[in-house]
Structure formats: structure tokens, C-alpha cells
Amino acid sequence: MFFGRYEHSIDEKGRMTIPVRFREALETGAYITHGFDRNLVVYSTSYLNTLSEKVRGMSNTDPDARLLRRLLFSSAALLEFDKAGRILIPQFLRDAVDIQSNAILIGVGDYFEIWSPSNWEAQNALLDDAENNIQRFSALDL
Secondary structure: OEOOEEEEEEOOOOEEEOOHHHHHHOOOOEEEEEOOOOOEEEEEHHHHHHHHHHHHOOOOOOHHHHHHHHHHHOOOEEEOOOOOOEEEOOHHHHHHOOOOOEEEEEEOEOOEEEEOHHHHHHHHHHHOOHHHHHHHHHHHOO
16 A cells, blocks of 8 residues: 655656655556546556456447546556666656656555646645535545
8 A cells, every 4th residue: 555745856867766665565566657637646567457457348439438548558657666766757747747856756545646746736735625625525424
């Protein structure tokens, strides 16, 4: 499971260190792809396989299903860790979500997200709104 929040720098080649706890959970492999909120998402291979089965089970005649396939799979890249525990985030993914020299890693349970600091600031403002959170999450029966 992925928990916590970390800020890491990205070097000129697009490499970023992944926290040891996150690397340990990705020993069987990982993929990075577009998220839904102007962020990137890193899935373990097993989680992506489960997600992939669900998506492949959707009808090819459903335009939203086709868009979802394109979003998830056309931008997916296999991640490899170097000896220093870094991954290379492809340039097109960094550009798509405005990640430059720093990134915020957010553990969200079964996967983790990578955000540009400015996009995370906007997202975090939503999370800091206690009154709206009560309304937003009340139907989830937590």
C-alpha cells in the first residue's frame, strides 16, 4: 500500500527518486501513465493487470470506454529503477502535467500519484475545504 506525501526534485534527464517504501511495493514492476486530474499515476504491474482486465471488458462501441483505453494505455510506460532508486519520467508525460524540476508524490492506497507542485496546490486546496468534504464524502458511508 502507498501512503504519505513526498516532494522530490527531478534532474535534467527527467529522473526522480522514488521513496524506498514505494519501491518495495513495486518489486514486481510498475507502469506510469496519465491520471484523471492533471497528474500522473504509478500502478504496480499486478494492479495495472487487474485494471486492464476491467477496461478490456468494456464495449469497443462505447466512446467513453475507447477514451479511457487511450488515456490509460497510449501514455503508459514501463518503469525501471536505476541503482539510485530513480525512475525516468518520459518527457511527454512531464509536459502533459507541467512537471519540471520538482514533483509531489502522493500515496493513495493501491497506487501513487505524481503531481506538479502547482497542480497539487490546487488539488490540496480542495482537500483542505472541510465543509465541502463533509458534503462530498457523506454519501460514501465511511
